[in-house]
Amino acid sequence: MKKLIFILSLTFLFSCSKPEDNQPSISNVVVESVTPTYGYAGDEITFNMSENLPSNSNVSIFYGTEKAIINSVSDRKVKFTLSAINGLPEMSLNGKEVINTHTFSYLSKFIECSGCKEKVYPYNDSNDIISYIADTFEINNTLYLIRVTKDSKQNYKTYLINTDINFNIIKETLLFNEKPLSKAIVENNTIVLNIPNTVFSFDLNGNKIWVYTLSSISQQSSDNSILKYNSYYYVIKSNINDAVNNLHIEIAKIDHNGKYISSIFIPNPSSTYGQWANSIVNINNKIVVFTSFCCGTNNGGHVVIDINDKILKNVMGLINVRDSDPFIEGNSVYYGNYANINNTQLIKITLDANNDFKTDWIKDKLLGGIVV
Structure with a gap:
């Protein structure tokens, strides 16, 4: 099945305020820390306060229209249960908003x-x-x-x-x-x-089993830079084609014990633009490296490598898979285009028999995010 990745990260901001006359007196109270710093809906979270809070303090926490369940208010601790997130968090103490800068990561990913x-x-x-x-x-x-x-x-x-x-x-x-x-x-x-x-x-x-160290001159920054293929690991060792500094895209091949076997050197198909590798994936039992070009062009490219480490295709074209973690299904690739924040796109492309990618469809105006 497919995994749905949904990113939610929230920053709690609380401000101090003077208590009402008929409420317990609390001066300069702040949230000193949050325990733990990450959690799921249904988990209990503790705010560690700078001062003792009377047991009859009126504490409430909202996430938009969703209210957290306050489990206890005791001394310097406010314990509550995370509810479903529907907006930014707001905490109040005795009817007044309380602000302080503490970050809490709301955890959310479907795991099968x-x-x-x-x-x-x-x-x-x-x-x-x-x-x-x-x-x-x-x-x-x-x-x-x-x-x-x-x-x-x-x-x-x-x-x-x-x-x-x-x-x-x-x-x-x-x-x-x-x-x-x-x-x-x-x-x-x-x-x-x-x-x-x-x-x-x-x-x-x-416990560490083995370590493979790339050379000190390597330029490695791709976010999806290693692939297990045909019992070997293929690593983007250098992800930049740079003639000035004598750099090139190099894929290192290592075995299951971390021993270096060989390298695949990818030439730049363009004599005008610099090239770099975005990611390395397995599509229909072929290694595919998605590349982009710089500067002055929005073109992308791809490299197709067979089971014998032979380069079958190395082209520059209109398809630019900059997404570092594309979703692969058979010969098809689904990826996001985030270049225009006002028009996020979901794109499907397919690798054909000639090792070229064809665009199947583009879903426009996915302003609420991309779901694959």
Whole structure:
């Protein structure tokens, strides 16, 4: 089945205000922290306040028209249950709005697994997000989340979270001090992830199995930069064709032990524009690399590689799959075009027998987002 990714990330802002005369006296109260910093509908969240709140304090939290369930107000803690999100959050204390800057990520992604609840999580790397879930998978009724955090200096950390089928956290393990450039490749109880210039393999407890380090001159920034194909891993080692700096798109081939086998070098089909790789995918048992060109053109391109690592097609054309995580079904590719924020598009293209892509249809004016 297809996964629906829906991004929701909320920032709580609370302001201080003077209490009404007939309400308990609370001065300069703020929310010092939120525990946990991410959660699902139905989870209990705790606001840790800067001052004790009288037990008869009138606390309410709304998400648009949806009201959160206040479970308890005790000392410095306000505990409540997340309800369905329908708008921005507003919290009031004794009838007055209370403001403070604390970020909470509302988690939301449909996960398909036997016997588990459907949950949702965000994938968002904007500057105001300090934590997000980049991927999820299930093995033997244990759910695994790849969680990424970011501090104010844009320093990243990536964690492996083990949960039960009800999303109770069993274990959280730091994998590396970077953000991943790929979805997790999960096979035989191992996890393979790519960060800039390095590929890691871990077991399901987060223990490192092997590491493949790309050369220091590599220019790797694609968000979907590794593919498992024909028992090997294919990694976008360098994603830029740059004649001035003698760079080229290079796909490195490594085995299941992280040993380098060979490389595929992709020439630039244009003598005018620079070229870079956006993503690498498997379409109808062929490796396909989607590319874009710079500067002064909106054209894109694609490279088709066969099972023997031979380049069958390398063209520049009107189809530009900039989406780093396109959805693949048979010979067809579904991807989003977000270039015009007033007209988000969903596009379907199909790879034909000549290894060319043809546009099947374009759905315009999807202002509410794209659902595949």
